[in-house]
Amino acid sequence: MTRAILVTGSGGVGKTTVSAAIAINAARLGLRTLVVTVDPARRLADALGITDLGDEPQPHEREPNLWAAMLDSAKSWRAVAIRHADPDVAIRLADNEFFKAASEHFPASQSYAAADQAATFVQAKAWDLVVVDTPPSAGGIDFFTAPSQMADLVGGRLLRLLTGGPLPGRRFFYDRAAKPMLRVADTILGNDLLQRVSEFLLDLRTTYDGVASRGREIERVLSEASILVVTTADPAPLAEAVRFYRQLPELASVPTAVVFNRALPTRWADLAPDPQMSAATGRLIQSWSSETLRQSDARDEFSSRYGATVATVPWSPEAPVDIEGLAALLDNAVGIPWDDLFPSGVA
Amino acid sequence: MLDRRLVLVSGKGGVGKSAVAAGYALMAQRHGLRVLAIEMESGRGLSAHFGIPDLAFKPKEVRPGLYAMHMVRSEALLEYLSLQLRLPGMGRFGAVARAFDALATAAPAVREIVTIGKILWEVREDKWDVVVVDAPPTGQIASYLRAPTSISELVTTGRIRGQADWMADVLADPQMTQLLLVSLAEELPVSETRETLDWVNETGFVEPPLVLANRILDEFSEDVSQHPEVDEMATLHRSLHASQEHWLTELRPDLELPKLFGLFTPTEVAAHLSDLLEDLK
Numbered sequence: 149m150t151r152a153i154l155v156t157g158s159g160g161v162g163k164t165t166v167s168a169a170i171a172i173n174a175a176r177l178g179l180r181t182l183v184v185t186v187d188p189a190r191r192l193a194d195a196l197g198i199t200d201l202g203d204e205p206q207p208h209e210r211e212p213n214l215w216a217a218m219l220d221s222a223k224s225w226r227a228v229a230i231r232h233a234d235p236d237v238a239i240r241l242a243d244n245e246f247f248k249a250a251s252e253h254f255p256a257s258q259s260y261a262a263a264d265q266a267a268t269f270v271q272a273k274a275w276d277l278v279v280v281d282t283p284p285s286a287g288g289i290d291f292f293t294a295p296s297q298m299a300d301l302v303g304g305r306l307l308r309l310l311t312g313g314p315l316p317g318r319r320f321f322y323d324r325a326a327k328p329m330l331r332v333a334d335t336i337l338g339n340d341l342l343q344r345v346s347e348f349l350l351d352l353r354t355t356y357d358g359v360a361s362r363g364r365e366i367e368r369v370l371s372e373a374s375i376l377v378v379t380t381a382d383p384a385p386l387a388e389a390v391r392f393y394r395q396l397p398e399l400a401s402v403p404t405a406v407v408f409n410r411a412l413p414t415r416w417a418d419l420a421p422d423p424q425m426s427a428a429t430g431r432l433i434q435s436w437s438s439e440t441l442r443q444s445d446a447r448d449e450f451s452s453r454y455g456a457t458v459a460t461v462p463w464s465p466e467a468p469v470d471i472e473g474l475a476a477l478l479d480n481a482v483g484i485p486w487d488d489l490f491p492s493g494v495a
Numbered sequence: 496m497l498d499r500r501l502v503l504v505s506g507k508g509g510v511g512k513s514a515v516a517a518g519y520a521l522m523a524q525r526h527g528l529r530v531l532a533i534e535m536e537s538g539r540g541l542s543a544h545f546g547i548p549d550l551a552f553k554p555k556e557v558r559p560g561l562y563a564m565h566m567v568r569s570e571a572l573l574e575y576l577s578l579q580l581r582l583p584g585m586g587r588f589g590a591v592a593r594a595f596d597a598l599a600t601a602a603p604a605v606r607e608i609v610t611i612g613k614i615l616w617e618v619r620e621d622k623w624d625v626v627v628v629d630a631p632p633t634g635q636i637a638s639y640l641r642a643p644t645s646i647s648e649l650v651t652t653g654r655i656r657g658q659a660d661w662m663a664d665v666l667a668d669p670q671m672t673q674l675l676l677v678s679l680a681e682e683l684p685v686s687e688t689r690e691t692l693d694w695v696n697e698t699g700f701v702e703p704p705l706v707l708a709n710r711i712l713d714e715f716s717e718d719v720s721q722h723p724e725v726d727e728m729a730t731l732h733r734s735l736h737a738s739q740e741h742w743l744t745e746l747r748p749d750l751e752l753p754k755l756f757g758l759f760t761p762t763e764v765a766a767h768l769s770d771l772l773e774d775l776k
C-alpha cells in the first residue's frame with residue numbers, strides 16, 4: 149500500500165525543504181519514495197535532481213529509492229475538464245479565452261490540478277511513500293477544498309444563477325426581458341461578452357459528471373494521507389498554521405504533527421548580557437534570546453491550546469544545498485512522529 | 496512620495512507587506528494627510544497592525560484622519576451596480592450581484608476590475624489625500640494591475656469600457672500611483688520581486704516600483720569566542736547576515752528595514768515601521 153504525507157503550511161516557512169528531507173530519510177530507510185514539490189528554489193531542485201520542469205517522476209541519480217516530480221503550476225483544471233469532455237467540446241474548450249482566464253483566476257484551479265496529480269501518483273501504487281509539498285496558494289487549504297469547489301463550479305451553479313432554472317437551451321441566455329441579471333450585465337459589460345461567456349459555460353457544463361466523480365476520488369485519497377503542518381514562530385505563518393490545524397480535521401483528517409521549522413536552541417532563552425559586555429554584544433544576546441522565547445511560547449501555546457503534537461527542526465545557519473545537507477536537516481529534529489508517518493516497522 | 500494619491504504595497508506572502516502598508520498609512524497620517532487604508536485579502540493583516548479586532552467594507556476611523564476598510568468583492572460589486580444603475584432597493588439586487596460574481600469567475604479581469612475599480616473610485620474622490628492598499632501578493636498583483644487594460648480589450652460596447660480607460664490612466668500615472676514591493680533578502684522572495692520588476696518594466700501598467708528589503712540584520716563583528724553560547728548566537732547571526740548581503744546585491748533595494756526582534760506586538764511593529772518609512776524618498 150502506498151502511504152502519503154501531505155506537507156502544508158504557508159509560503160516561506162521551509163515546507164519544500166522539510167518535505168525533501170523527510171523523503172530522503174524515508175528513501176534511506178529503504179522505502180521507495182516519491183517527493184512531489186512545487187516551484188522549489190533552484191539549489192533545492194538541483195539537490196533533488198530535478199533537471200527539467202516536467203511533472204513525470206524522475207529517479208534520483210545517486211540516491212536509490214528516491215524519485216522526484218514537480219507539480220506543474222501552469223497546468224490547471226483545464227487539462228482535467230478537457231479530459232472529461234466529448235472530443236468536439238474538448239477542442240472548443242481548449243481554445244476558449246474564458247476558460248484560460250477562469251483557470252488562471254479561479255483560486256482553486258491550480259490546487260485542483262495539483263491535488264489531481266498528487267492523487268494520481270498515490271493511486272499508481274508504484275511507491276511505498278509519496279511526500280507532497282502542497283502549493284502555497286491560500287496556504288494549502290485550497291488543496292483540500294478544490295475538488296468539491298471545482299465540481300460545484302462546473303456543476304451548473306453558474307448556470308443556475310444566470311438563468312434561475314435548470315440547464316436551459318442556448319436561447320435562454322438571450323431572453324433578456326425576463327432576466328434582470330442579464331440586463332445589468334449587458335449594460336455594464338456589453339452583450340457580446342455575455343454571449344461568449346454563456347456559450348463557454350454550456351460547454352463546460354457537459355464535463356460535470358466526469359469532474360465530480362474524479363473530485364470524490366481525489367478527496368478519498370487525500371483523506372487517507374497523513375498531514376504535517378509546517379510553520380515558523382513568525383506571526384503570519386503561525387496564524388495560518390492555527391487556521392489549518394483547526395480546519396483540516398473537517399476537510400481531511402487531524403494533522404499528524406505541527407512542525408516548527410528554524411527553531412533556536414531553547415537554552416538561548418535564558419542567556420542575558422553581563423555588565424562587562426559591549427553594547428553590541430548585549431543587543432545580540434537580547435535579540436536572539438527574546439526570539440527564542442517567542443518561539444517556545446508559540447510552541448507551548450499550540451500544544452496546550454489545540455492539543456497538537458509539536459515537533460521542532462533546528463535552525464541551521466546554512467540552508468541545506470545538497471542531498472547530504474537535506475538528509476542531515478532532521479538529524480536534530482525533535483518530536484517528529486516517524487512511526488505514524490512511515491509504514492509500521494520501518495522507522 | 497507623500498504626494499502620491501495611491502500607494503499599492505505588494506510582495507511575496509510572508510514578507511511583511513501588511514506591516515509595511517500599515518506603517519505607511521500611519522506615517523502619512525502623522526503628516527496630517529487624510530488616509531484611507533484598504534486591506535485586500537481576507538485575514539487580519541491591517542486590522543492587527545492597527546490594533547483593532549476586524550475591519551469591514553465601510554471605512555472605520557482607526558486614528559484621527561486615518562480610516563481603514565476591508566475590501567469585500569460582493570459589497571464592492573453591489574455598490575457599483577447601485578451607483579451605475581441608479582436603482583434604489585439594493586436588496587433585490589443581492590441575487591443579481593451573486594450571479595454577476597459567478598459570471599465574473601469565468602470572464603477575465605471582471606473579478607479584479609470590481610475591486611481595483613473600487614480603489615480607483617476612492618482615489619478619484621476628493622475625500623482622501625492618499626489611499627494605501629495592502630495589495631494582493633506579487634503572484635496575483637499582475638492580474639489586478641492588468642485588469643483595466645484587459646477590460647478595454649475585451650469589452651467592446653459596455654459602460655465599463657470608458658471607466659476602464661480612466662482607471663488604466665490613473666494606475667500608469669507616476670504622479671498618482673506608486674507601487675511598493677516588499678521583499679526579504681532570501682532567494683525566493685528576491686527572485687519573485689525581480690520577476691515582478693521585469694513584468695512591470697515590460698508592460699508599463701504602473702511606473703517602476705520602489706523596493707523595500709524587510710527584516711535586515713545589522714553586522715556583528717565583535718569577537719565573543721570567550722563566551723561559547725554567545726559565540727553560537729554570533730555564528731548564526733553572521734551567517735544569516737552574510738546570506739542577506741548576497742541577496743541584497745541581487746535585490747538592490749531602495750530602502751532597508753531592520754529585523755525587529757522578539758516580543759513586539761503587530762501594533763508596535765507598525766509604529767516602528769512608520770518611523771523607518773520616513774526615509775522613503
